[in-house]
Amino acid sequence: MACEDAKESLLSELRDHYRVNGNKDIRRRNMCSGTASPAETNTLEQNEVKCPLAPECIFEKPRFNFKYVVMLLAVYLGGGTLCFFFIRHQIKGKRTNGILDAIYFSVVTMTTVGYGDLVPDSILAKLFACIYVFTGMALAGIVISEAADYIVQKQQILVVRAIYMGEKLGPNEVLKEVETHKVKYKLIMVGGLLLVLIMVGTLFLFIVEELNLMDAFYCVCSTITTLGYGDESFSTRGGRVFAIFWILSSTICLAQFFLYVAELYTAERQRAMMKRVLSRELTFSDLEAADLDGDKVVRAAEFVIYKLKEMGKIDQEDVSIVMESFKRCDADQSGTLTESDLMKSQPS
Amino acid sequence: MACEDAKESLLSELRDHYRVNGNKDIRRRNMCSGTASPAETNTLEQNEVKCPLAPECIFEKPRFNFKYVVMLLAVYLGGGTLCFFFIRHQIKGKRTNGILDAIYFSVVTMTTVGYGDLVPDSILAKLFACIYVFTGMALAGIVISEAADYIVQKQQILVVRAIYMGEKLGPNEVLKEVETHKVKYKLIMVGGLLLVLIMVGTLFLFIVEELNLMDAFYCVCSTITTLGYGDESFSTRGGRVFAIFWILSSTICLAQFFLYVAELYTAERQRAMMKRVLSRELTFSDLEAADLDGDKVVRAAEFVIYKLKEMGKIDQEDVSIVMESFKRCDADQSGTLTESDLMKSQPS
Numbered sequence: 001m002a003c004e005d006a007k008e009s010l011l012s013e014l015r016d017h018y019r020v021n022g023n024k025d026i027r028r029r030n031m032c033s034g035t036a037s038p039a040e041t042n043t044l045e046q047n048e049v050k051c052p053l054a055p056e057c058i059f060e061k062p063r064f065n066f067k068y069v070v071m072l073l074a075v076y077l078g079g080g081t082l083c084f085f086f087i088r089h090q091i092k093g094k095r096t097n098g099i100l101d102a103i104y105f106s107v108v109t110m111t112t113v114g115y116g117d118l119v120p121d122s123i124l125a126k127l128f129a130c131i132y133v134f135t136g137m138a139l140a141g142i143v144i145s146e147a148a149d150y151i152v153q154k155q156q157i158l159v160v161r162a163i164y165m166g167e168k169l170g171p172n173e174v175l176k177e178v179e180t181h182k183v184k185y186k187l188i189m190v191g192g193l194l195l196v197l198i199m200v201g202t203l204f205l206f207i208v209e210e211l212n213l214m215d216a217f218y219c220v221c222s223t224i225t226t227l228g229y230g231d232e233s234f235s236t237r238g239g240r241v242f243a244i245f246w247i248l249s250s251t252i253c254l255a256q257f258f259l260y261v262a263e264l265y266t267a268e269r270q271r272a273m274m275k276r277v278l279s280r281e282l283t284f285s286d287l288e289a290a291d292l293d294g295d296k297v298v299r300a301a302e303f304v305i306y307k308l309k310e311m312g313k314i315d316q317e318d319v320s321i322v323m324e325s326f327k328r329c330d331a332d333q334s335g336t337l338t339e340s341d342l343m344k345s346q347p348s
Numbered sequence: 349m350a351c352e353d354a355k356e357s358l359l360s361e362l363r364d365h366y367r368v369n370g371n372k373d374i375r376r377r378n379m380c381s382g383t384a385s386p387a388e389t390n391t392l393e394q395n396e397v398k399c400p401l402a403p404e405c406i407f408e409k410p411r412f413n414f415k416y417v418v419m420l421l422a423v424y425l426g427g428g429t430l431c432f433f434f435i436r437h438q439i440k441g442k443r444t445n446g447i448l449d450a451i452y453f454s455v456v457t458m459t460t461v462g463y464g465d466l467v468p469d470s471i472l473a474k475l476f477a478c479i480y481v482f483t484g485m486a487l488a489g490i491v492i493s494e495a496a497d498y499i500v501q502k503q504q505i506l507v508v509r510a511i512y513m514g515e516k517l518g519p520n521e522v523l524k525e526v527e528t529h530k531v532k533y534k535l536i537m538v539g540g541l542l543l544v545l546i547m548v549g550t551l552f553l554f555i556v557e558e559l560n561l562m563d564a565f566y567c568v569c570s571t572i573t574t575l576g577y578g579d580e581s582f583s584t585r586g587g588r589v590f591a592i593f594w595i596l597s598s599t600i601c602l603a604q605f606f607l608y609v610a611e612l613y614t615a616e617r618q619r620a621m622m623k624r625v626l627s628r629e630l631t632f633s634d635l636e637a638a639d640l641d642g643d644k645v646v647r648a649a650e651f652v653i654y655k656l657k658e659m660g661k662i663d664q665e666d667v668s669i670v671m672e673s674f675k676r677c678d679a680d681q682s683g684t685l686t687e688s689d690l691m692k693s694q695p696s
Contacts, residue, residue, distance in 0.1 A: 114575035116464050123562050129577075130569035137573055141606055214471050221478035225485055227462035229477075230578055258489055274666075278673045284687060292649045297684035301640045301649035303674045304667055313662055318622075319652055325626045326651045336645035339632060 066150045080106035080132055090122035096237045104240040110136030111251045113223055116230035144255050156185045183267050187260040194257055197250040209239050224250040277310045414498045428454035428480055438470035444585045452588040458484030459599045461571055464578035492603045504533045531615050535608040542605055545598040557587050572598040625658045
């Protein structure tokens with residue numbers, strides 16, 4: 001609840017901010033482009049209701065619904081379990097309980113851990129395992145990029161709160177801090193979770209599977225990296241129940257961790273690039289090049305486009321496409337868009 | 349050679365194109381921003397020599413040198429081989445030749461295939477394997493994102509040539525086609541390579557390791573997905589020599605394949621988003637919001653920024669930072685940059 005309140009107050013603050021900068025969120029509709037189909041307009045209006053600050057909405061809407069991803073995962077694992085259960089006599093190795101082994105085998109296969117403590121032993125089982133691991137990899141990609149990101153985004157606020165506990169940051173400051181150092185907090189968050197998962201896994205293997213501490217840690221590392229030599233694995237009933245949840249979450253968590261390291265690295269590089277581009281000396285030829293409308297002066301917006309191109313954030317193709325659209329909207333061909341252009345393009 | 353010629357002629361064509369659009373590549377230097385350090389300016393000038401079309405250079409310079417990545421990989425595998433060779437008596441399983449097994453074990457561990465046909469059998473060996481697999485995953489990330497991308501970018505031209513073989517495209521058309529459908533050709537390229545690797549692997553296991561065809565294919569799938577149950581693996585000397593190269597290339601290739609599928613998906617979504625944003629009706633409040641300098645008219649550049657923000661290509665933060673830099677450059681505070689602004693900011 002507190003989090004929702006904080007978001008709401010930041011949203012209203014930002015709304016004010018954009019109002020000052022000439023950006024209103026009251027949207028009256030008017031005709032300009034003739035290419036919009038009624039269906040497209042509808043979708044857009046629905047989106048705008050969800051996202052009151054469009055187009056500068058700072059809270060990215062997660063592309064997949066979290067529930068949708070969890071459901072997909074459940075269906076996938078459920079389907080795998082059913083199939084592997086029906087052909088359970090074509091799978092050889094250390095068995096415990098029919099259904100349990102089928103889920104365990106599905107998870108171990110899907111995450112590509114592949115201990116080898118249970119292996120397919122018929123053409124049908126082998127073929128099915130091949131198909132299952134390929135589709136599992138694709139699904140893991142979706143889960144890692146979508147659902148996990150969604151959870152982490154939500155949890156970041158807690159991380160910032162924990163870090164600045166002594167300094168009593170207000171909810172708005174927390175949200176701003178999260179926004180500025182997004183990737184850093186994601187990394188801290190996932191790194192912390194990973195440590196917890198490693199410790200829990202090691203302790204579990206030590207206590208329940210009765211491995212010695214070194215072997216337990218070795219098995220944990222071998223599992224979360226999806227190496228899965230298979231000399232140590234989960235062989236008891238309790239162990240396999242635990243493994244189903246633990247393997248899924250820890251392998252996803254490590255992949256996510258590496259993803260965020262890469263993201264942080266990219267963000268740092270982009271920041272450095274930005275600094276370099278903005279601190280570079282400006283030349284006469286830069287002025288000529290930046291002058292988009294050819295009126296011999298470079299306005300702020302032209303300067304912004306020129307520099308963003310130099311930073312590699314946008315490319316000439318993006319600019320050209322939007323420029324064409326601008327020409328279509330500019331009904332009186334004056335080189336500027338005014339209210340009269342909108343009036344003219346309005347039917348009747 | 350032909351490829352280099354084609355690139356050169358496309359470059360000159362593009363140079364002409366940008367000249368028409370007011371973008372010159374003759375660069376005279378002049379002072380504006382006072383924050384550039386001599387070191388930074390130097391780096392930038394060096395970059396410009398390499399990239400004659402900056403800032404719209406269409407041939408992205410690969411971030412890592414390809415040789416550098418191969419060297420890194422060689423050092424990493426060499427180091428692993430040496431260590432595992434020295435502790436070879438602490439590794440149990442199917443042995444063939446000391447050095448060969450050490451390289452094979454390094455590759456199987458680094459790629460997280462982890463068959464389990466060779467497993468560490470002492471605390472030292474286990475610890476080392478743990479460290480090796482973690483660092484290997486990080487390295488694999490670099491290899492997949494950098495080196496492979498670099499190779500594929502170079503090979504794309506061949507793919508387009510092969511596809512349009514009958515139609516006799518000139519070198520410029522080929523390069524343009526590559527530029528427009530970059531991701532599509534990357535995907536075709538890597539997909540084709542993957543198929544070849546799967547077939548070669550299956551045939552090899554069938555002929556040299558004497559598996560039946562189904563088992564050979566099953567072992568191939570189990571390997572390239574890094575599942576590595578380990579019930580089927582490379583156990584002969586010849587098999588392990590082959591495996592060293594084949595496992596490295598095929599696992600990287602599959603990862604790359606999934607990466608390009610994701611990239612293609614993102615590109616398609618972006619194209620759809622662009623279409624939606626540009627075909628949307630323009631309203632009076634849009635005009636107000638797009639008017640960056642507050643002069644009541646929306647010029648082309650302002651429109652471009654507004655729409656690119658709506659597409660999510662840039663955000664308000666990017667724009668604000670560059671706007672600040674603009675204000676610093678605008679010596680006479682006129683709201684426009686002209687040659688006189690550059691003169692004024694030049695230290696006599």
